[in-house]
Structures are given as structure tokens and as C-alpha cells.
Amino acid sequence: MTDMLSITGLSKRYSDGQVALDNVSLAVKEGEILALLGPNGAGKTTLISAVCGLVVPTEGQITVGGFDTKSNYRLARSLVGLVPQEISLEPFEKVINTVRFSRGLFGKDPNDKYLEIVLRQLSLWDKKDSKIMQLSGGMKRRVLIAKALAHEPRVLFLDEPSAGVDVELRREMWKLVSELKSQRVTIILTTHYIEEAEAIADRVGVISKGKLILLEEKKALIKRMGQKKLEISLKSPIAAIPAQLQHFQLFLSDDGTSINYLYDTKGSTNQITKLLNEISNADLQISDLQTSQSSLEEIFVSLI
């Protein structure tokens, strides 16, 4: 697979001296979904803005589909669609007109058939003649997505698509993202909802203070950094962990009804069989067993 988006040594210093991006390099393959995580003000939006031509980079090079965003901005930008974080729409304009405008602005021939597909996909078709100001917040966000998709982009940026969006719309959005992925559209989204990255991303990048501090396959990340927890529920509570089990590094719950064991699925510290044997040797009656994996959120918090 070729790199659809490639960023090399990208830095951005604003005129007030604030460093928004500090030597960021990353490459995203065609059809890949990359989630950028990071706290507010970390530089996520600046990164997107630099690719889309809204911010002039201080240093570094960006190519989209092999086209340099500086020397070949027309070809590069025509491949990119952006859904901004803020809802920015002309309030008095009709939905269909604003979507047609977006398509024309990016130099595409009028194609109402395609726009109908996009609007239907976003459940906006029956609102096509409504004015933007008559729409709910969730629908306005969908209009933003429709505008970004109007010119059939190959790279889609979603800047915090879930901010202020209800659960249903978020699920719909995830569905749309996976449909776009099946059309091999490359998607880069920023979020601070870790569950979102976990649900849809192939790879996860973490930005903090303008630096890309981590970039890894989501599964590998969870696997590499994630620990599993085994929760052993007991039939009757105990006051303390029996002496013969002390060497396992167990944690007893406050009410004494369950023992927690932290382990690494592939690590050498994994001694589940031994633990279970010794528990039965210690005459403890097990009522239930449960394992859970650390979420990205826990990993994320440990990084920052």
C-alpha cells in the first residue's frame, strides 16, 4: 500500500511564539483510519489545518496522494475533505445549496445524483430544502460531513466528530466511517473520546504539547501496553490473602469477596494455572472468574 498522506518534520510556531507543532512526522496509508488523541491544545487541529492549507507550516513537508501541499496545492487539496470542529455554516442557506457550493468550490462538475447519495447516507435528504438555521445541532454536524464529502475526497479529516453529538449519531458516524473505509478513503480523526479511537481506528497517534509521542497499531498498542486483570470471586469473603499466596502479588477487594490478579498474556509473569492450583490448595472456594483488558484510556492516561 502507498502512503496517502505523508508528513515530514512538520513544525508550526505561531507569531506569538507559541509552538503548536514540534517536528511531527507521520505517514498514513490509503484506506487507513488513524485516530489522533491528545488533550485540548495539544496541536491536533493545527496538524489538520496545516494539511488542509488553513495554516502555513513553519517547517516541514506535507504530501497528499504524492502531491506536495505547497508546490502542488491544487491537486493535493482536491483530494482532501475537512469536517471542522466548530459548526461553521451559513445560517440562511439551504442544505442542498451549501453542499452544491462545496462541490463546485473544489472544482467538481455538478452531480446532484452523487450529492443525493451523500445526503441520504447522512439522513439529510428530506432536509435538503431546509435552511441551516432550522436544523438541530446534530444535523448541522451532518451537513458539515456532507459538505466535506461533496467533492469525493480521498482523504477525510474529522476534527472531533463526536463533540456534542448524541450516542445514536456517533454510532451512525462510525458506520459511515467504516463504509468510507470500504471505499478506500483514508480517514484521520481527532478525538478525546478514547472509545471512539478504539471502535474505529486502525492506528492510534498521541499528540501532546505539539509532539507526536506515540504512533502505533491500535491492537498492538493495546497488546503491548495493556495488562489483563483476572478477577476471582470467592464464595465466602476472606480477611486477608492467605500466606501461601502472598508471592503472587494479589489485591484483595475491600469487602474481601474477590481477589484481583494482574498479568500479561504473553509475558513470563503469567502464572494463572499455578495461581488457580494454589487457590484450590488453600481451600478457597471460587464462585466466578472474570478477565478484563486495559482500555486505550488507561494506556493514554499512563502516557501523559
Added chain:
Amino acid sequence: MNFRSIQAIYVFEMTRFFRTLLQSFVSPVISTCLYFVVFGAAIGGRIDAVEGINYIAFIVPGLIMLSVMTQAVSNASFGIYFPKFIGTIYEVLSAPINFLEIVVGYVGAAASKALFIGLVILATSLFFVDIEIIHPIIMILFLVFTCISFSLLGFILGVWANNFEQLQLVPLLIITPLVFLGGSFYSISMLPKFWQVVSLFNPVVYLISGFRWAFYDHSDVSIITSLLAIILFTGFCIFVIFIIFKTGWRLRP
């Protein structure tokens, strides 16, 4: 040139104009009628012909210019400031277009609106006074160039403005006085010598003078000077806009 993009911006901007067509149409007509009533019927009767031209007829070119210039500036400045204010400018800046295409789209639309209003005022004035336009082609040329150059100026203003107050203050404090003192309602030759010289520093004088020449074959300054002035002014505005986009000033941090 990316004509589809230009067309998209132009059509989008014109839709805004047609949405408020009544307002765009009625207000210049009413204000023109008021000027005619006040300066024409009420005061004009007591004013002798200026340079051999009936006073009501004399002020027609000035009135058209007055409206065209103020409308061009306010339309163009609003046209680019509003997207900046509500944030929709992101789309234009991320589109695969260069500064010239953005300017042609926005300024073209603003100039079209101003031209439309200019023609409406010309038509309205025909109800009050008989006018014979001696150089119709030069007249249209001047009108179109004025619409374009003042829309360019408005565009610069809209990019510069950080709030609505600034957006209105500049036309009020600079453009309106320049236009009123630029000979809309009088001939520069009616002024004392000193003020005649001062007036020559007012760029609007050249435009109004040239425009009036197209109507009545009479002008304060030579028509060639007027034509040069408007070409120079247009070129200057385009240059400023080029610098704005080159440096990203107020648009691309």
C-alpha cells in the same frame, strides 16, 4: 483558472443578494428619490446651471457614483467578512484555488450587485430628469471599473476588519467623506483655489469627473487622467490583495 470554483463562489454570493432582493433594490431607489426631491426640486430650483448643465441632471452621475461606491465597499467587505466571522471561510481557504480565483468570485459578485444598483438608480433618475448620455460606452466602462475597484477595496476592508464596528467605521469615516467631497454634488471648479488643489488628492474626484464626462462631455479633470486614476487604483487594490494572500495576513496564520 478554476472556473467552477469561481462560479461556485459567485453563485453562492449572488444567492445572498437575491434573497434580500427587495431590500437591495428598494433602499437605493428610495434614497435616490430623496436626493432628487431635496437637491432637485427643493434646492435645485435655486441653483443655477452648473457648467451649463441643469443642476438636477448635473448630480445624476454623482448620485450613481455615491451609491455604487458605498454599495460596492459594503457588499464586498461583508461578503468576505461574514464567512470569516462565522467560520465558513475554512472551506474557501482549503479549496484547491488561488487568491485570484477567490477574489474574482467574491469581488465579481459584489461588483455585480453594485452595478445592478447603479443601473437601478440611473433608471430611477430618468423619472426626474431627461438625460442624454453622450459617451455611453465610456459611461459603462467607468461604472464597471468603479464597481470592481471599490469592491476590491471592500474586500481588503473585510479581510482587515476584526469586528462589525470596524467594518462599518471605515466606510463611514473615510469613504463617505471622500465621495461627498469628491464632487458628487458640485463641480470642483466651484471651490476656492486652495480647496481645488486639496480635492485633487481625493481619488474619488477623478472617478466622478470621468463618469460625468461620459454623460455630458464636461469634466473637472481630463478624461485620460480619470481613466489612468481608476486603472491605477484598481491595480493598487489587486496588489494589496495579492500581498494579503501571499503573507496569509488575517486569513492564514
